[in-house]
Amino acid sequence: MTVPVAAQKLVNRAEVEDFLYHEAALLDEWRLEEWQALLTDDACYYVPSNDQPQSDPRRALFLIADDRERIRQRIIRVLDPNCHAEFPKSRTRRMINNVRILKVESDLISVAANFVCYRFRRYERVREYVGSYHYVLRRAGDTFRIKERRVLIDAHELGSLGSVSFIL
């Protein structure tokens, strides 16, 4: 697919990359309240089931299909010491690259990026989540807000990755 030149002119990729790197740092550092402030009021967060990456959460079973309120509840949950799956918290380190601006429509920007997220739980060996991020960002002054965040995991099944109990 060719990247529309007009889209590149409207939005600077470095600007988008800075935003995504900032977001990744907040997630890796578990600064989830600050992360939440990056979301629009109608934001959603999706992790489709591995066999249905392009589906609609109203028709197919996902792993995660959060609206804004569910994201808020998810953050309350994962920060609670009684969220046993994340206590002690996973250590994560995500690498983001191949950032592409796919479409710009008025103040909405569609962005795709590749990621690897390394996760360490207690004393286990590493778990590697590999996939792509698909964002709809909304222009907000000189920065952005996240309107939609869809995470596609490349593995055919979650398998030994086990769970998605943190914000991937």
Place this chain on the structure above:
Amino acid sequence: MSYIVDDREKKTFLLDREVLVSEDILRKEMARVFARCWIYVGHASELKQPGDYRSRKVVGRPVIFCRDQTGKYHCLFNTCRHRGAIVCTQPEGNARRFMCIYHGWTYGNDGQLLRVPGDDAYAEGFDKTAYGLRRPARFEDYRGFWFMCLDPHAVALHDYLADAKDYIDLVIDQSPSGRTEIIAGVQEYDVAANWKLMVENSVDDYHLPSTHSTWLNFMANSGVKIEPPKEAGLVLPTKGLAVELGNGHFTTDNVNFRGRPVAKWIPLYGEAARQEIADIRSELVSRLGAERATRVADTNRNLVIFPNLVINDGSSVTVRTFYPQGAGKMHVTAWALGPVEESENARARRLDAFLTFYGPGGFATPDDVEALELVQQGLANWSDDRWSEMSRGMGKEGEQLNSDEHHLRIFWRRWNELMGADA
């Protein structure tokens, strides 16, 4: 020799922890449990048309669950008769033939061997009809749930399921036409724990407050106060029962207190859903009568079909099966099931309700997984700390609650018996 201590006089039930860690015992249970019991393969709705297939593993065995050109359902071993390669490499699709890529042996979707390249090199007596894909000795369904059995002498599935059939019926009665379907999207994940711990966990209501307090918080934040309803005594004891169903099957059975897509509204579903859920309820009453409708719509059941199929009928319907990958690891497959007639909004509500609790990103399952993995890790001390204590409820007369361990003991007694141990 016995893996359990089942002392009804002293009201003690102990489980030998070796059964959760030993590879030798796993080998034995593959032969005595998994090769003798009826094992869930798939649901009829996963194969909508003639020629549709799904290739999957059932207790580690690669099989093709498929329909032939006449529409008949088959379960074939996904193993070429020539040299043993997998013949169907796609997870799903529609095909008239399965061709082994190694030497080109080609089978029909009924399992018959159709083509052997260069078959003039075989001796005269070589009979292609004897080389169809092998299949499990038995393959039968109950109301769309297909099971295989490797034991040609096993009782019929209908008899094997015993009273569990009544609880499957309660799920199917949610559909006006009696047809349910597996919804697209499968959750497949590993748990670093013995498979039998998932059986226990699926029906153990004792762990709810300690393992799932964040889920209880979430429900409270969503306007759903989790306490057994006062009117619960009208149908069942407030905390719910644990019920034995024969042949090692059992279920929990409790009054619903956390909403049901069919058909009990809770604030989590939103105001807009109120009317539709009331309509679904009315349909149930007019079709089934008030009493049966109440049974279907106002009770939750977590059903275990021995040994490894769980149907959770509550805030959604989950069909979940799991099999061992070594003594300390299991692979879990979970689907959502719903009535075929469901409206788009009702279907979306069902899927959303599923995710509030279940699955690798749900608000409860990850903590269950954590609990089971902690058990498995703790069991490294099994030889010096040998017995698990499972006697809750033995000291009392009368009904056994789902927070007791009566149903867990049903499982372990049956398992112990099949393993050839003394009671």
